Amino acid sequence: MVGTGAAGLALAMPAVRAQGAWPNRPIRLIVPFTPGGSTDGMARIAAQTLQDRLGQTVVVENRPGGNGTVGGIAVAQAAPDGYTFCGSASIQVMARWVMRNPGYDPLADLVPVARTGQGPLLLCMNPALPPGNITELVAAVRANPRGWTFGTSSLGAAGHLATVEFNRMTGLDIPIASYRGTAPAVQDMVAGNIQLMVDPVLAMVPLLRGGRVRALAISQARRSPAAPEVPSAPEAGLPGWEFFSWWGLWGPKGLPAEIVARANAALQEGMRRPEVARRLTDMGIEALAETPEQFAAFIERDVARNAALLRLARFEPE
Structure with a gap:
């Protein structure tokens, strides 16, 4: 009986070690837009943060096209093993409302990991x-x-x-x-x-x-320290014109909760660093540190507001 138990333990241990070893190889962070834009810039800050906190290389891969759907589909179809993430912006969750056939459902096929900033x-x-x-x-x-x-x-x-x-x-x-x-x-x-x-x-x-x-x-009620000479929306004669872009990370559906939690913790800790917060503030960005649950709840509210705006404007998906 002792021998049988020892054999079973020996067989189980490699799986436990493999699971606990994440990440043990480079991670891909797919950005669904071209280099040089705000989404790419924020994704690269997140990639560096993950790399510093997890001790593993994070490779940024730009896959533009289809209003973010080309990169989004690539992440949705990736193995949910913690080695492929999507680094994108608020647009990522709006595919169903602006495209007739986006090819996937970002709300169902991607798992919110962390919202990293807004501006x-x-x-x-x-x-x-x-x-x-x-x-x-x-x-x-x-x-x-x-x-x-x-x-x-x-x-x-x-x-x-x-x-x-x-x-x-x-x-x-x-x-x-x-x-x-x-x-x-x-x-x-x-x-x-x-x-x-x-x-x-x-x-x-x-x-x-x-x-x-x-x-x-x-597009906010006050001026920004990043561009103090630019009038706020009310000063410019557009009171109520308030919009923010926000950025975050997603994984494929089925991503284990423990990996979501570890990636989220790494980003929360990293985005709180004074040097990161200062760098973002200088660019007019507010660093955020939310749980995956808070991020998911925010997405639900944001999508509802934006979908209502598109309906009001009688926008027709392309």
Whole structure:
């Protein structure tokens, strides 16, 4: 009997060790958008945080396309073993509301791990154009409606939703052109192919500092230390225009709860570090540290609000 028990213990131990050893090889963090945008930037901060806390290499892999669905599907189809995560933004949960056939359900097929930060958006314009504030912009658009187009990094992104609300609040109907990420949209705005864009502070402040864009308003009730010269929404004449992009990590459905908990704890601890919080504050981002349960509850509320906005605007999925 003793021999049988010892043999059973010996057979069980490798499985216990393998489970407890996570992570014992490099982790992939798939970013569903192009390099250089706010989603990529926040994902790389999260990747470095995980790497520092878990002691294992975290490789960032950009897989843009389909409003985040190409990368999202890749994560949803990955083995739920803790070696593939999705690092994305608020857009990731909106696929079903902006696409007729997204190919997967991000709410059912991805597991929320942690929300890492949130930040306001900037309403930006090609600096060669004459309007100096929103009142002048509205007048210019009404005088020449065909001369104005908004760009957006992706349908369903915070910038897209804020643009839809801007049109509703101002009574305008400026067309919205969708791009595969922030970088190509910004290139077209700087080139004059589009005139306007709403995107996170994280992505737009460097362009603002370089004189490549002009900012007319920030999508919150107060100014940001990252761009103190930009008027708040109420100051710009848009009280109630409040939108935030937020960023987080997801894993594939079936990811063990203990791995979710360990990854979440690593991110919570890392995002609380003073040097990380200061770095994000300088970029206009508020560092967050929430449990997976808090993140899931937040997603539910955010999706409900944004879906209602799209219905109000009579948005038709593409």
